[in-house]
Amino acid sequence: MLLRRLRRWIGERPLAGTQIFERQRTDYGRAITSIKTFYLLTVLIPAAYWQGLLELVESGIPEPLWPVRFVLTLARPEIVTNVFLFAGVGAFLWILCAPGSRWARVSSFAGNLLVVSLLYSRGKIYHTLHAMLWMQFVFIFLPVWKGDGSTLRRRDRQSVLVTFATAQGLLLLFYSMSGVAKVFDGVYHLIHGGLGSFSPLAMAYQIAYHLTSQYHTPTLPQTFAMNQPLLGYPVYLITIYVQATALLVVAKPSLHRVWGTALILFHVGTKLFMGIFFLENTLILGVLLVNSPFLRDRPWRERLRELPVLGLLRFGR
Amino acid sequence: MRAYRLRTLLLPTLGVAYVLIAQTAPQEIFPFFKWNLFSSVPVTAQRVHVKIHQIDGEELSPFDLVKDRATLRQRGFSVPYSMYSVRTLNMLGACLERSPASHWCRNIRADFERTFLTKVRSTSYRVIRLRYDPLELLRHGKYRERIKLASLHFERQP
Numbered sequence: 001m002l003l004r005r006l007r008r009w010i011g012e013r014p015l016a017g018t019q020i021f022e023r024q025r026t027d028y029g030r031a032i033t034s035i036k037t038f039y040l041l042t043v044l045i046p047a048a049y050w051q052g053l054l055e056l057v058e059s060g061i062p063e064p065l066w067p068v069r070f071v072l073t074l075a076r077p078e079i080v081t082n083v084f085l086f087a088g089v090g091a092f093l094w095i096l097c098a099p100g101s102r103w104a105r106v107s108s109f110a111g112n113l114l115v116v117s118l119l120y121s122r123g124k125i126y127h128t129l130h131a132m133l134w135m136q137f138v139f140i141f142l143p144v145w146k147g148d149g150s151t152l153r154r155r156d157r158q159s160v161l162v163t164f165a166t167a168q169g170l171l172l173l174f175y176s177m178s179g180v181a182k183v184f185d186g187v188y189h190l191i192h193g194g195l196g197s198f199s200p201l202a203m204a205y206q207i208a209y210h211l212t213s214q215y216h217t218p219t220l221p222q223t224f225a226m227n228q229p230l231l232g233y234p235v236y237l238i239t240i241y242v243q244a245t246a247l248l249v250v251a252k253p254s255l256h257r258v259w260g261t262a263l264i265l266f267h268v269g270t271k272l273f274m275g276i277f278f279l280e281n282t283l284i285l286g287v288l289l290v291n292s293p294f295l296r297d298r299p300w301r302e303r304l305r306e307l308p309v310l311g312l313l314r315f316g317r
Numbered sequence: 318m319r320a321y322r323l324r325t326l327l328l329p330t331l332g333v334a335y336v337l338i339a340q341t342a343p344q345e346i347f348p349f350f351k352w353n354l355f356s357s358v359p360v361t362a363q364r365v366h367v368k369i370h371q372i373d374g375e376e377l378s379p380f381d382l383v384k385d386r387a388t389l390r391q392r393g394f395s396v397p398y399s400m401y402s403v404r405t406l407n408m409l410g411a412c413l414e415r416s417p418a419s420h421w422c423r424n425i426r427a428d429f430e431r432t433f434l435t436k437v438r439s440t441s442y443r444v445i446r447l448r449y450d451p452l453e454l455l456r457h458g459k460y461r462e463r464i465k466l467a468s469l470h471f472e473r474q475p
Contacts, residue, residue: 181356208451
């Protein structure tokens, strides 16, 4: 009850009685398709890191993370790691054949946890695969189904939708945490002085710092962004807004596609200007938000009114 | 019905727990993360450089261990460039600054020499800390401060 009130307060609209069941059926079908697509991605992406993983294990693991720490205690860690990698592939194939099986989902999560832990055991934890790992964790809580899931009861179908929305919420929470940290920094420096996230030079400094700390030579777009900071300034501010308010969008289905697309563009921009790319996140954003099962078509003016925080400005009648 | 209700509580519970663990942990606990990427503007930065000026008894014009990759390759060095190696350099700088004679620092120095100086019998090198404004460095190539932390000699044990 409290949760429903919170969702309504954020902006979710109530539906008439007959509409609810109709909508649940269509949303459920789309959610199942998105979940299957998501698990397809979980198979493809660790496969891309395969060679790197094997090289890492052969050259030694400098700082093993807790899930793989025991590997180092073994006499022949490379053999055990290979066994785990093959077991991981088995789990991935299993989940593709039976996404409705909870054990398959648990195995898939455990397999990915091992792969990601190994990848991040080189003395620095990267974060490109975190979102995927957490989505896999949330999907463990999906109800169990057989076949294409068409025989599930209404309550279980609703459970699928709730769990899917949880995954969307958690993904958006990560972006909100990042955005809110920038807002705090910006406000702090507006009050106390100095260069903060709201400064026109903020983006130029981020690019310059990244280039110098990694010993890279600037590319043409990077040079342009550093020399013409005012041109990139509005985009930088919009990015902070999109990130900071991302979590609020979970209760606004008509904005799922807009926010998903905006966050993908943010990742493309980060690649272009800083050389950092969260490929996995862009794919997950595509599956969970751009292709959200809860998508609603609304006129643009109505969507503007639904914009988090800015919607309070009341765009038109 | 109970299972459904539990699921409706999953997002708020998981969200709150995630934020609490990520934000309050003194160190990053995998797979929790603060997601504070690029949240502050790096107006000043610093890095540790290692300048090599002698290899196997031959005096050289000093070259940078990470930056001058072409010279390094010519000299037969493997350059294990990764965040791990950059961190090793930073740790070497930090320990030489704070307690160069400590056991901790000897271990870091051994780790550094094992990682970087794999193909030389002996070498002399200087460890320098550089402070800079990233934009100024890229535009004008200027460092704000150079501090020599140590001059060291490495001799491979037979």
